[in-house]
Amino acid sequence: MLAYDCDGLTLHRHQPRLVVLPETTEQVAAAVRCCAEQGVPFIARGSGTGLSGGALAETDAVVIATSRMRQVLQLDLENQRITVQPGVINSWVTRAVAGDGFYYAPDPSSQVACSIGGNVAENSGGVHCLKYGVTSNHVLELELVLPDGSITTLGGGLPELPGLDLRGVFIGSEGTLGIATAITLRLLRTPPCVAVLLADFASMAAAGEAVRLITGAGVLPAGMEMMDNPCIQAVDDYFGLDEYPRDAAAVLLIELDGHPLEVKEAVELASRLCLQAGAGAVREAWSEEARARLWKGRKSAITALGRQFPSYYLQDGVVPRTALPTVLAAIDRLSAEHGLPVANVFHAGDGNLHPLILYRADQPGVGERVSALGGEILRLCIEAGGSISGEHGVGSDKRCYMDWMFSADDQATMQLVRRAFDPDGLANPGKIFPTPKTCGESARRLVELQAEGVVLPPEAVAF
Amino acid sequence: MLAYDCDGLTLHRHQPRLVVLPETTEQVAAAVRCCAEQGVPFIARGSGTGLSGGALAETDAVVIATSRMRQVLQLDLENQRITVQPGVINSWVTRAVAGDGFYYAPDPSSQVACSIGGNVAENSGGVHCLKYGVTSNHVLELELVLPDGSITTLGGGLPELPGLDLRGVFIGSEGTLGIATAITLRLLRTPPCVAVLLADFASMAAAGEAVRLITGAGVLPAGMEMMDNPCIQAVDDYFGLDEYPRDAAAVLLIELDGHPLEVKEAVELASRLCLQAGAGAVREAWSEEARARLWKGRKSAITALGRQFPSYYLQDGVVPRTALPTVLAAIDRLSAEHGLPVANVFHAGDGNLHPLILYRADQPGVGERVSALGGEILRLCIEAGGSISGEHGVGSDKRCYMDWMFSADDQATMQLVRRAFDPDGLANPGKIFPTPKTCGESARRLVELQAEGVVLPPEAVAF
Numbered sequence: 047m048l049a050y051d052c053d054g055l056t057l058h059r060h061q062p063r064l065v066v067l068p069e070t071t072e073q074v075a076a077a078v079r080c081c082a083e084q085g086v087p088f089i090a091r092g093s094g095t096g097l098s099g100g101a102l103a104e105t106d107a108v109v110i111a112t113s114r115m116r117q118v119l120q121l122d123l124e125n126q127r128i129t130v131q132p133g134v135i136n137s138w139v140t141r142a143v144a145g146d147g148f149y150y151a152p153d154p155s156s157q158v159a160c161s162i163g164g165n166v167a168e169n170s171g172g173v174h175c176l177k178y179g180v181t182s183n184h185v186l187e188l189e190l191v192l193p194d195g196s197i198t199t200l201g202g203g204l205p206e207l208p209g210l211d212l213r214g215v216f217i218g219s220e221g222t223l224g225i226a227t228a229i230t231l232r233l234l235r236t237p238p239c240v241a242v243l244l245a246d247f248a249s250m251a252a253a254g255e256a257v258r259l260i261t262g263a264g265v266l267p268a269g270m271e272m273m274d275n276p277c278i279q280a281v282d283d284y285f286g287l288d289e290y291p292r293d294a295a296a297v298l299l300i301e302l303d304g305h306p307l308e309v310k311e312a313v314e315l316a317s318r319l320c321l322q323a324g325a326g327a328v329r330e331a332w333s334e335e336a337r338a339r340l341w342k343g344r345k346s347a348i349t350a351l352g353r354q355f356p357s358y359y360l361q362d363g364v365v366p367r368t369a370l371p372t373v374l375a376a377i378d379r380l381s382a383e384h385g386l387p388v389a390n391v392f393h394a395g396d397g398n399l400h401p402l403i404l405y406r407a408d409q410p411g412v413g414e415r416v417s418a419l420g421g422e423i424l425r426l427c428i429e430a431g432g433s434i435s436g437e438h439g440v441g442s443d444k445r446c447y448m449d450w451m452f453s454a455d456d457q458a459t460m461q462l463v464r465r466a467f468d469p470d471g472l473a474n475p476g477k478i479f480p481t482p483k484t485c486g487e488s489a490r491r492l493v494e495l496q497a498e499g500v501v502l503p504p505e506a507v508a509f
Numbered sequence: 510m511l512a513y514d515c516d517g518l519t520l521h522r523h524q525p526r527l528v529v530l531p532e533t534t535e536q537v538a539a540a541v542r543c544c545a546e547q548g549v550p551f552i553a554r555g556s557g558t559g560l561s562g563g564a565l566a567e568t569d570a571v572v573i574a575t576s577r578m579r580q581v582l583q584l585d586l587e588n589q590r591i592t593v594q595p596g597v598i599n600s601w602v603t604r605a606v607a608g609d610g611f612y613y614a615p616d617p618s619s620q621v622a623c624s625i626g627g628n629v630a631e632n633s634g635g636v637h638c639l640k641y642g643v644t645s646n647h648v649l650e651l652e653l654v655l656p657d658g659s660i661t662t663l664g665g666g667l668p669e670l671p672g673l674d675l676r677g678v679f680i681g682s683e684g685t686l687g688i689a690t691a692i693t694l695r696l697l698r699t700p701p702c703v704a705v706l707l708a709d710f711a712s713m714a715a716a717g718e719a720v721r722l723i724t725g726a727g728v729l730p731a732g733m734e735m736m737d738n739p740c741i742q743a744v745d746d747y748f749g750l751d752e753y754p755r756d757a758a759a760v761l762l763i764e765l766d767g768h769p770l771e772v773k774e775a776v777e778l779a780s781r782l783c784l785q786a787g788a789g790a791v792r793e794a795w796s797e798e799a800r801a802r803l804w805k806g807r808k809s810a811i812t813a814l815g816r817q818f819p820s821y822y823l824q825d826g827v828v829p830r831t832a833l834p835t836v837l838a839a840i841d842r843l844s845a846e847h848g849l850p851v852a853n854v855f856h857a858g859d860g861n862l863h864p865l866i867l868y869r870a871d872q873p874g875v876g877e878r879v880s881a882l883g884g885e886i887l888r889l890c891i892e893a894g895g896s897i898s899g900e901h902g903v904g905s906d907k908r909c910y911m912d913w914m915f916s917a918d919d920q921a922t923m924q925l926v927r928r929a930f931d932p933d934g935l936a937n938p939g940k941i942f943p944t945p946k947t948c949g950e951s952a953r954r955l956v957e958l959q960a961e962g963v964v965l966p967p968e969a970v971a972f
Contacts, residue, residue, distance in 0.1 A: 124725070125829050147727060171669060180669060182677070183646065198919065204827050206634060206643060206861065208898035208907070209915060209941065210923040214645070214677035235727045262587070264610060264698045305771030364667050366588045398669065435671035444671070452672060456661065460673040462929030466922050478672065 050109050053094045053101040054156075055443055057359055057413060062089075062103035069114045071189060071197060071227040077110055078225065079195025087472045088193075090221040092132060092164030095156040097360050098441030100167065100220045104476055110225060112163045118142055119228055127186060127203060129230045132163025136170075139231060148233040151178035154437070155345050166226050169218030171437035173269035173301070173344075176395040178234065180437065182217040189228035190216065193468040203230060215463060220439045221474035223467040237303035240268070241313050242331045242340045245320035246294035250274060250390070253296035254371040256323035257394045260300070260316050261367065267316070269301040270395030271344050276404075277351065277391045281343040284350035289329055290343050298325075298394065299344050301337075347391045348402065355387070355404035359416045362438040363427030367397040373430050377401050377423055384419040398436035399427065421447065440478045446485035448478070458495050461502045513572050516557045516564040517619075518906055520822055520876060525552075525566035532577045534652060534660060534690040540573055541688065542658025550935045551656075553684040555595060555627030558619040560823050561904030563630065563683045567939055573688060575626045581605055582691055590649060590666060592693040595626025599633075602694060611696040614641035617900070618808050629689050632681030634900035636732035636764070636807075639858040641697065643900065645680040652691035653679065656931040666693060678926060683902045684937035686930040700766035703731070704776050705800040708783035708791045709757035713737060713853070716759035717834040719786035720857045723763070723779050724830065730779070732764040733858030734807050739867075740814065740854045744806040747813035752792055753806050761788075761857065762807050764800075810854045811865065818850070818867035822879045825901040826890030830860040836893050840864050840886055847882040861899035862890065884910065903941045909948035911941070921958050 051061040068074045081088045091101040091111040103109050115131035116138075122128070123146055128139060136157040139150040153172035154160055160170070166188065171180045178184075187201040201213030216223050247253040253272055260267070273281075275295050282292045290297060298320065302312040317328040331337045343350075351358060365373050374390065377399075381388040392400040401423055405412045424434045424447055434440070434447045448457060457479055467473075476484060482493060496502055514524040531537045544551045554564040554574040566572050578594035579601075585591070586609055591602060599620040602613040616635035617623050623633070629651065634643045641647075650664040664676030679686050710716040716735055723730070736744075738758050745755045753760060761783065765775040780791040794800045806813075814821060828836050837853065840862075844851040855863040864886055868875050887897045887910055897903070897910045911920060920942055930936075939947060 124721075124831050169669075169674075175669075179642075179646070182674070183642070196918075198916075202896060202914075203829060203894060204860070204896055204899075206632075206638075206827055206859070206899045207896050207914075208681075208903045209911065209920075210682055210926055211632075211645070211677050211680070212919075212922065212926070214674050215926070217674070218671075219673055235729065258587075266698065305768050305774070307770040308768030311768070364669055366666060368587050396669070397667070431666055433665060433667055433670050436667075436669045440671045448672065451665075451670075453661075455659075456675075457672075459675065459929050463673055463675070463678070463926050466925030466929065 050091070050094070050103070050111070053091070053096040053099060055097050055099045055441070056357060057416065058099050058102055058442060060102060060104050062109045063106055065109045065111055067111055067114050071191065074110060074225055074227050075191045075195050075197055077108070078191050078193065081108055081472060082194050082470070085470070085472070087475045089474050090163070090167065090225040092161030092167070093135070093159050095160040096164060096168060096441065097362065097438040098435070098443040100439050100441035100474070100477055102442050104442060107475070112161060115227070123148065123233070125203070126233045127230050128233055129228055130162055132161060132166070132226050132229060134162050136160050136162060136165060143233055144236065147236050149236050150184065150231055151234050152181045152184055155348070162229050162231070163226050166217050166229055167219070167221050168437065168439040171393070171396070171398065173271060173393065176270060176393065177266055177268045182214060184232045185213065185217055185229060186232055187230035188213055188216055188226050190224045190226045192224045193470065193473040218439070220441060220478055222464055222477055224473055239306040239309045240301065240303045240337060241309050242337045243300040243313060243316055243320070243328055244289055244340050245298045245300070245325040245328045246291045247296045247298065247323070247325055248294070250296045250374050251371050252324040253298050254374065256298055256320045256325065257367065257370065259319040259323055261395070263315060263319060265312050265316055267300050267395060268303045269299070271299040272390070272392055272394040273297050273344060273347060274390040276387065276389035277347045280350040280354060280389070281347055284346070284353060285343060289340055291326065294326065299340060344391065351389055351402060351404060355406060357405050357407045359403040359405070359420055361399065361401045361403070361420050361423050362435050363399045363424050363432055364436040365397045365399065365427050365430040365432035367395070369430040369432070370394065370397055373399065373426055376426050380419060380422050384415060386415060386419055396436065397432070425450065442477055442484070445478055445480045448480055454495060458500055458502065465502070513554070513557070513566070513574070516554070516559040516562060518560050518562045519820060520879065521562050521565055521905060523565060523567050525572045526569055528572045528574055530574055530577050534654065537573060537688055537690050538654045538658050538660050540571070541654050541656065544571055544935060545657050545933070548933070548935070550938045552937050553626070553630065553688040555624030555630070556598070556622050558623040559627060559631060559904065560825065560901040561898070561906040563902050563904035563937070563940055565905050567905060570938070575624060578690070586611065586696070588666070589696045590693055591696055592691055593625055595624060595629070595689050595692060597625050599623050599625060599628060606696055607699065610699050612699050613647065613694055614697050615644045615647055618811070625692050625694070626689050629680050629692055630682070630684050631900065631902040634856070634859070634861065636734060636856065639733060639856065640729055640731045645677060647695045648676065648680055648692060649695055650693035651676055651679055651689050653687045653689045655687045656933065656936040681902070683904060683941055685927055685940055687936055702769040702772045703764065703766045703800060704772050705794045705803045706763040706776060706779055706783070706791055707752055707803050708761045708763070708788040709754045710759045710761065710786070710788055711757070713759045713837050714834050715787040716761050717837065717857070719761055719783045719788065720830065720833065722782040722786055724858070726778060726782060728775050728779055730763050730858060731766040732762070734762040735853070735855055735857040736760050736807060736810060737853040739850065739852035740810045743813040743817060744810055747816060748805060748809070752803055754789065757789065762803060807854065814852055814865060814867060818869060820868050820870040822866040822868070822883055824862065824864045824866070824883050824886050825898050826862045826887050826895055827899040828860045828862065828890050828893040828895035832893040832895070833857065833860060836862065836889055839889050843882060843885050847878060849878060849882055859899065860895070888913065905940055905947070908941055908943045911943055917958060921963055
């Protein structure tokens with residue numbers, strides 16, 4: 047049980063009393079049916095790499111983990127689709143089809159560990175979502191077990207279907223509408239040519255200016271990622287990758303894909319614009335091995351930071367690309383005010399920030415200080431016209447900030463939609479939405495709505 | 510009122526008793542509020558080009574037409590987005606930003622007439638959705654008037670947001686959840702090079718084989734469209750375009766975009782594969798004017814057919830691309846059996862068929878025969894693993910076929926979601942879902958569900 051006491055957000059822990067490890071859809075259905083009969087809540091869990099406490103068993107809920115559901119169920123290359131069980135690891139999908147010239151586009155940094163089921167729950171993004179879109183753009187069909195234990199299908203093998211888009215509602219619903227047990231994904235053709243650039247800058251603002259110039263010139267990179275000096279140093283200490291210049295204030299990683307000549311021209315243009323923005327040097331990687339070496343630092347940055355600071359709290363705010371420079375400067379100020387180091391490693395092309403608040407869990411009272419700084423950073427993002435989450439979900443972690451973005455009426459509407467799937471509120475209760483128990487004042491209006499006769503799931507108003 | 514007695518589906522007509530033509534969000538809200546207070550249903554209508562009777566006033570409902578809401582509200586090129594009123598015509602969006610090197614990707618064939626609000630209601634596709642996705646992939650934010658007359662916002666200026674994706678549910682909900690009054694769209698960069706190929710074939714099967722070869726070779730055209738001989742002849746009669754070989758059994762139009770060299774190589778490869786599949790000749794068009802000339806026949810095919818047959822019933826089935834040859838052959842057989850000519854002009858790359866049943870409305874009893882053939886064609890599509898609608902919606906036309914694709918429980922769940930937005934069932938009642946009144950037997954299970962205590966909107970069970 048101890049292994050299931052938290053997900054990737056280690057700030058909050060609660061050990062579940064029962065974990066079920068099914069291998070088939072029928073076993074998932076049997077477990078959920080049993081929960082439904084007994085009125086016991088359940089929590090779906092994939093690989094447990096989530097970063098918003100979405101798979102945390104806060105109450106006496108049963109955890110249903112899909113980590114033994116790892117079969118590829120069907121491969122239909124001619125129609126460019128694959129059907130997998132939810133426990134299949136993200137990077138395994140590409141591995142299964144790469145030999146035939148295909149890949150699966152959404153690639154969270156945790157892709158060697160995170161599951162497709164978890165990706166569906168969180169509507170995960172990744173480096174390549176700048177050009178290719180998030181999970182929702184790549185899921186055609188879902189078989190799922192509903193909260194009453196029945197089995198149904200949403201979507202279909204085709205991208206365009208009539209009726210309300212229940213497939214789309216399910217994706218990103220963070221386990222609150224049921225458990226996906228078979229997922230049909232869209233496969234893309236491997237691009238014929240890929241190059242990666244690494245440019246270093248003397249300031250984050252200069253790197254931000256390079257992002258602005260590249261986007262403004264009409265270049266659409268497959269990915270465009272930024273790392274600040276604390277990340278660069280941690281990566282250098284860990285891997286000794288000499289591609290990452292230790293003293294740079296920022297590096298930008300730019301992946302360009304497509305036709306070889308198109309990539310060549312885009313590389314020349316992007317390099318020139320990086321230098322124009324003040325880059326010290328621009329390194330190019332063309333071979334698969336050289337590209338992997340440049341990406342290694344980015345994909346392992348958080349691991350590398352863990353050597354200095356055993357604990358971190360990773361935020362996931364989004365801002366319009368044009369607001370990046372001011373928001374990054376404001377995060378620096380907040381970091382100094384709160385006396386907590388913040389490292390930045392993020393999807394610059396999408397404006398999807400990942401400020402990483404670093405701390406040592408053994409310092410007394412540090413949890414509250416870390417949470418307070420995280421909240422202030424998200425407040426900044428909202429004020430810049432952004433959002434409290436890009437790809438990590440709300441889970442238990444950010445539910446108290448939901449009313450910064452959504453009115454009580456908006457949330458009540460979402461609860462009614464949720465209730466259409468889960469009338470008894472047994473699927474991952476208490477997640478996403480503020481409740482008076484978890485968020486006090488911020489859930490007051492939901493209680494008022496209930497008094498006005500709006501029927502909400504029990505956990506929305508449970509004290 | 511007479512001008513509002515049908516939309517693009519002229520088979521069914523009913524004159525409304527009141528049409529409201531607001532110019533602002535506040536005027537829409539006032540009209541809807543008035544309907545809500547009086548318990549009067551209302552129907553949103555854009556340009557009236559829809560093909561599923563979605564804007565048909567079957568009951569004594571008020572039609573709220575957005576044709577005077579034609580302002581561009583905000584243009585933010587740096588973040589590649591534009592906000593428009595719902596009555597703005599699809600092609601105007603591209604026209605407004607083309608000078609700056611941008612365009613709006615979804616392009617229904619009716620794009621010179623259809624409105625963005627209507628595109629949102631139907632989740633419209635178009636020629637370019639093969640490569641670039643449908644309307645839902647390009648709408649960031651929606652301001653809407655809910656069925657109680659209040660104004661709210663779904664989505665945000667960013668592609669990734671937390672919470673349930675209510676934006677996604679609204680898009681394609683065919684006017685049943687409210688009226689969009691301001692729509693923020695994603696703009697794409699104009700591709701640097703575009704070419705169009707036109708290949709003619711001695712059989713539809715050969716043209717289908719070319720589609721299979723091109724897709725199999727990893728070429729992703731911006732669009733890939735097929736037309737059969739009746740369409741080719743009609744276009745030739747109308748425009749005298751000598752690019753369309755009069756006696757060909759089929760032509761394939763293939764648009765390729767991207768970097769100039771990538772396009773050049775794709776043109777060579779696609780041409781070679783067309784010839785390998787048996788094409789008589791492959792014509793290339795590179796200049797904007799030459800491309801427009803090739804597209805003219807495709808975009809005006811339905812108009813051209815109207816010279817021979819004043820009335821048509823356009824179906825909108827989708828099948829997996831691999832099922833195209835067998836389904837097309839089966840449609841030919843059905844056409845002969847029913848004694849009604851069927852012309853085919855469709856999005857071959859997506860497997861999105863548009864069989865056009867041609868008739869003369871003055872023939873007694875022809876309406877029933879046309880409807881029966883349409884139903885049989887959709888049955889074929891379902892049996893091939895497809896869908897009853899790709900991009901035209903269900904509306905009043907296809908609701909009686911919904912239970913071919915969706916179980917009564919699925920439909921009841923959609924109704925509960927609908928009820929979260931529209932508890933009194935005033936927004937476009939009777940559309941999408943079968944009711945005992947409109948579809949008799951096929952709605953029986955919904956009535957049973959109601960007897961079991963499931964609360965459904967009144968029109969779902971109104972006789």
